[in-house]
Amino acid sequence: MSVCTIVSTDYKNLNVSVNESEMDIIALKKNLLEVIWQCFRNGATEFYVNCEYGIPFWSAEIIVAMKLYNDIQLHIVSPHENQSLDWHEEFRNRYYMVHENADSVELASIYDNEDCYREADEMMCDESDFVLIFGDKSEKFHVADYAKENGIEVRYIGIGELLE
Numbered sequence: 001m002s003v004c005t006i007v008s009t010d011y012k013n014l015n016v017s018v019n020e021s022e023m024d025i026i027a028l029k030k031n032l033l034e035v036i037w038q039c040f041r042n043g044a045t046e047f048y049v050n051c052e053y054g055i056p057f058w059s060a061e062i063i064v065a066m067k068l069y070n071d072i073q074l075h076i077v078s079p080h081e082n083q084s085l086d087w088h089e090e091f092r093n094r095y096y097m098v099h100e101n102a103d104s105v106e107l108a109s110i111y112d113n114e115d116c117y118r119e120a121d122e123m124m125c126d127e128s129d130f131v132l133i134f135g136d137k138s139e140k141f142h143v144a145d146y147a148k149e150n151g152i153e154v155r156y157i158g159i160g161e162l163l164e
Contacts, residue, residue, distance in 0.1 A: 002129040004039055005048040007121060007143050008055035009135025028055075028159075032134075033062050035157060039132065040066065046073040046103075048124035050117070051083065051095060055134045061094065064101045073103040077123045079116040080109045118142050125152055134159060 019025070036047070036059060047063050049056040063074040076099060084095040099105050108120035121143040125131060130153035133144060137156040147154050 001045045002043050003046040003048070003127055004044040005121075005124040005128040005131045005143075005147075006036075006056055006059045007050070007124075007131065007133050007141075008052070009133060009139045009141050029058055029062075032058055035132070036062050036066070040070065040072055044130075045071060046075060046127075048075045048077060048127060050079055050120045050124065051076050051098060052079070052117075053084075053087065053091065057091075057095065057098070060098045060102070064098055067101065074098075074101070075124075075127070076102045076105045077120045078105065078107050079120040080112040081107055082112060122146055125150065128152055130155060132157065 020029075032055065039047075047059070049060045049063075051057050051060050060074060060076065063072060066072050067074065084092045087095065106123065108123055109116035125143060125147050128147075131143060131147045133141065133154060133156050135141070135156070136158065144154050
């Protein structure tokens with residue numbers, strides 16, 4: 001059994017008014033489900049996400065759905081208390097539903113500040129056996145450096161792979 005942190009370098013700054021019924025987002029979510037399912041089949045039974053809109057949030061929704069039929073756990077480390085404050089009501093309601101169905105929820109910081117996302121990433125990494133990063137391997141990303149420095153395996157999946 002292993003523990004996985006899911007983060008994203010791309011799509012992390014998606015506008016929360018994105019049309020999730022667009023074909024590229026539907027394809028991305030479908031392939032994201034397949035990746036998470038494969039991780040689960042290979043022994044990952046606990047997943048950490050920060051619930052940032054985009055891949056981390058959608059991953060949380062997928063894991064909540066998987067919990068209905070599988071022995072799998074979702075842990076959320078929110079960067080700050082008001083993470084979904086500016087989200088559209090529909091997305092905010094989904095955000096709260098995911099939190100209600102998570103096995104644990106922690107806050108990295110009460111307030112939004114320049115370090116809260118980094119702190120959330122480090123908190124998640126500290127509990128993980130591997131970090132799954134969706135994005136470009138060449139992009140500088142603190143969580144990748146932190147994981148490597150602490151002997152935690154880092155796996156990359158390009159966003160293009162999710163859109164295929």
